[in-house]
Amino acid sequence: MTTPPTHADAALVAERVGAVATAPLHTVAARLREVIEEALPHRALAVFTQDCTGRPQKKAGDPSITERITIAELDAIRRRTAGGERPASALIAGEEHLVLVFGAQTGAILVLCEPGRPAYPGAEAYVRAVWETAATRIRQQVAEARPDYLRESRAASSERLRVTAELTARHETDLETLLATLRSRELDDTRARVLATDTAAGALVRVRAGSDLVASLAEEAVSQAFQRLKDDLRPLSRYGTVQVQFIEPPPDGRALPGEVAHAARAIVRSAVLLMRDQEELTRIRIQWNCDGANLLISVRDDGPGLLDSGRPAVGLLTARATALGGHLGIEAVETWGSEIDVRIPLDPPDTSDTVMRMWDLAPRETEVLRLLVAGRRNRQIASELGISENTVKFHTSQVYRKLGVTSRAAAAALAADAGLGFTDSRPTHITPRP
Structure with missing residues (x-):
């Protein structure tokens, strides 16, 4: 058995934990695996967190497992652990596997698939501590709602x-x-x-x-999202000198995509803190509304009316809104107060043209990829495009080559994750070549 770390290893341990804590969201699973694999060997790992709506599951390790893990499987494990169980085996990637599951205070779980023997006494405690750090950092990164995270x-x-x-x-x-x-x-x-x-x-x-x-x-009821905002800001109103008023959105309003809810809360929190720095301020009013296509946010104060768009903090607010195709404006009237108005579209723009140029796909390859993402089989693709199955197989192989994948599932996942847009439930039909 490997000798446990000594004080001489403290710098290395700190460096490894720091690497996990500073990892971008899209690399956190791979970084986590690098840090804990020596202490607790495993075939693959999966992170499941309801904080990260875009990609609630993050995976690293054996592709034969990670490419087949489903959200439903991880949610089933999460529900078992939430009920007090610590499962020794679970359905992963369609098969029963030995697992080791670690929970976190954030509600996220870390699942190690086919774990080996701990390398030293206390290895599991080390993994648990590193995982708690990673889970906390995931929640923090989501709450920060950085523009690059929102776009992705x-x-x-x-x-x-x-x-x-x-x-x-x-x-x-x-x-x-x-x-x-x-x-x-x-x-x-x-x-x-x-x-x-x-x-x-x-x-x-x-x-x-x-x-x-x-x-x-992936979605959050608008009333639930607003309640979370109120919970975040309640201490300011309870213990501060500034009164915070909340104007509720319509309870039957359209559900918010997760990234919109995260961005809206981050924008309002930052706006309130920015306004509180002003003198002679007694009240801030926060209002959300929905017009069916956009989330409309208004944050108004009764301060001196000197807030301007040139401040660096305002630039970050604007970047969060524009990352989702939205708009942020400031209106300040001296002695009357300032108002920040934000409009965030609930639906993303169609980015398919950009994605297709990135992969240099021909028009026919584009249509085949669209149908792959939609779950069509070769025979269905051939029927919809008016071509033979052999031709479909040829175009599919070209798509695989250009995307750098080896399966239709990987191609579909990559295209979907890259933001391949659809303007209709069915792709535009291309007339077959004679």
Whole structure:
């Protein structure tokens, strides 16, 4: 067994923990694996956090596992641990695997798949401490809502929702058709009909539950998002001299994409702190509203009216709004106060043209990739584009080569994560070449 770290290793341990704490969100799983693998060997790891709506799961290790792990599997493990269980095995990547699960105060979990023996006494305690640091830092980075995070999160979450909704609708139709057939009185085998009906009904419940899970991770009710903001700012009103007033958004307003909710709270928190630095300030009023397409934010004070857009802090507020295609404006009237108005679109722009230029895809390859993302099989793609299956296979191989992947799942995931946009539920049809 490896000798446990000594005081001489303190600098190295601190360096490793620091590497995890400073890792960007998209690299935190890989960095975490590098730091803990020597102490606690494992085949793969997965991080599942409801804080990070764009990519709630972060993975590193054996691709045969990490490329097949699903959100539903990780959420099932999270629910088991939340109930007080510490599972020794779980369904991961479609198969039962030995696991070691670490929770965190933020509610996130770290799952080590096929863990080996700890390298020294106290190795698990070391991993737990490093993981707690990583989980806390993930929440902090999400709360900071940096512009680059907001752009990346919007591209990932919006496309995942669209693809999931489309796949769910198709599965629902198939299963409802199956149920209607099995309920037909023309079938003689009563037992087979009952058994098949129960199976199909269970599948229908599961696919709808899966869709609801993805939606809950990627969206937040506007009233819930506003309540979280009130909870964040309540200490300012309770213990400070400035009164903070909240004007509630319509309770039936459209749900907010996760990145919009995070950005809105970060913008308002920063705006309130900026306004509180002014003299002769007694009241700040915060209002959210929705017009169906945008989240509308107003933060108004009764201060001296000297707030201007040239301050560096205002520049960060503006960057957060523009990262999501929004707009931020400031109006200040001397002796009357200042107002910051923000408009953030709830739907992302279509970025497919940019993505296609990045990969240098031909028009036909673009259409094939769109249909891959939509979950179509080769025969369906051939039918929709009016080409043969062999031609589809040729275009698919070209897409794989240009994207640097080896499977349709990896190609679809990469395209979706890069923000491939869809203006309709079906791609534009290209007339077949003669």
